[in-house]
Amino acid sequence: MKDAIIKALREKISRQRWEHWFSDFSVKKIDGNHVVFEVGNIFVKDHLEKEFGKVISKVVREILGKNSTFEIVYAEVNTSHQNSFKDEGALIRKRPLLLTPLNNKYTFENMVVGDFNRFAYNVFLEASKKPGFYNPIFLYSDVGLGKTHLAQALANYVLETDPDMKVAYLTSEEFMNEMITAIKAGNTEEFREKYRKKADILIIDDIQFLIGKPGAQIELFHTFNAVHEAGKQIIICSDRPPQELKDFHSRMVSRFQMGIVVKIEKPSKDALIKIARKIMEVKGGEINDEILLYVVDIFDSPRLLQGAILKLIAYKNLFGELNMEIARSLLPSVSSKNTDNDKLLEIVSEMFDCNKEDILSKKRLKNISFARKIGMYYAHKYLGMSTREIGRLFNKTHSSVVQNIRQIEESLKQGNLAIKSYLKRLNKSIKGFAEGGTL
Ligand SMILES: Nc1ncnc2c1ncn2[C@@H]1O[C@H](COP(=O)(O)OP(=O)(O)OP(=O)(O)O)[C@@H](O)[C@H]1O
Known part of the structure; x- marks a missing residue:
């Protein structure tokens, strides 16, 4: 059986x-x-x-x-020496156990190093060889400059060299959601044990999300102390330095500062060119140097650069050719980002007969939530926006963005023609892909 x-x-x-x-x-x-x-x-x-x-x-x-x-x-892993013989089988693992999913492309090798990130890169590289040596590591930068990549590079490195290490990577939003679920289900002990006792390396991304959420801050504070006292590595990523995490209790801010605080600066033009080449190498695709320099002139963050390059490569793969003229016609939708973001909200609200405020509200009327979904999907696939940026634009949580995008993907997979046609209309209005688009 x-x-x-x-x-x-x-x-x-x-x-x-x-x-x-x-x-x-x-x-x-x-x-x-x-x-x-x-x-x-x-x-x-x-x-x-x-x-x-x-x-x-x-x-x-x-x-x-x-x-x-x-x-x-x-299975409880018993680490005491008396029982180690009995448990030996369970402790030896041929392959790392991924405690929380990691992107295996986020490695040190796939990261371009320059003046903008050299210090941070070296701190992480060293820490991956000696976890706990710098503790905690607080990493911050503007959006899209490689914090998640660097933190996960450390995680991937550690798991590759020691598959028995238990690494937990999660955003502070995920931490809070899990905490709420545990409280509702009466499982707080299990939840606490999970991060306080079981993780050898705990990475909390986007800590700024907890601004204004004192309950989750306190829980994280206790988790932080327990993990730190046990000598386990903690990494915190943020879009601002610790002292600018307004409303975080000062004892927490000072905990964040007691190890090492590192920053990634904006990359130079030369570094961006190298990053663009690296992105093409990792993603498998090529665009010529003339177009590449044009792209680098417009975009000053690796995330935006990546969105633009992927769009160009997708076009080239679909239509077999890509020249400067086409590249120009494809990119304005991403380059004039803020205008496009506003335009996007305006156009979807018009298309679905509601207004911008409705889309940003919590209203669940059918046309409004559909408008949101289509808008979020478009922003992700065509404007190269990350799910977090979309969350900020639509005033929604990261998990609801992910869920909405998934639902549209699912409907498209099942051949939903109405959605295709909405996306096509949207695409034309926003001046995305060259006439006719790829939908
Ligand atoms: N130095 C680099 N070399 C190669 N690729 C990079 C580099 N920096 C960033 N990238 C790529 O750019 C994209 C955005 O990076 P990442 O998500 O790590 O940024 P982030 O700072 O965590 O963003 P956010 O602030 O939104 O959390 C990723 O695909 C990453 O692989």
């Missing part, structure tokens, strides 16, 4: 996701029509419940009957 459950589950999950998330997943026992699954740690348990709960439940009901239930438990 155990094998049948695993086999049926395997058939419903892609190989890649299976290898990623189910490497130490097993059926611990079956009590009547209740199945107990076991995984290696609480992070994987959480992720499986969230992402695969429905499919696991379906399989269990298919095999054991309609009213069957399941739970996932995680």
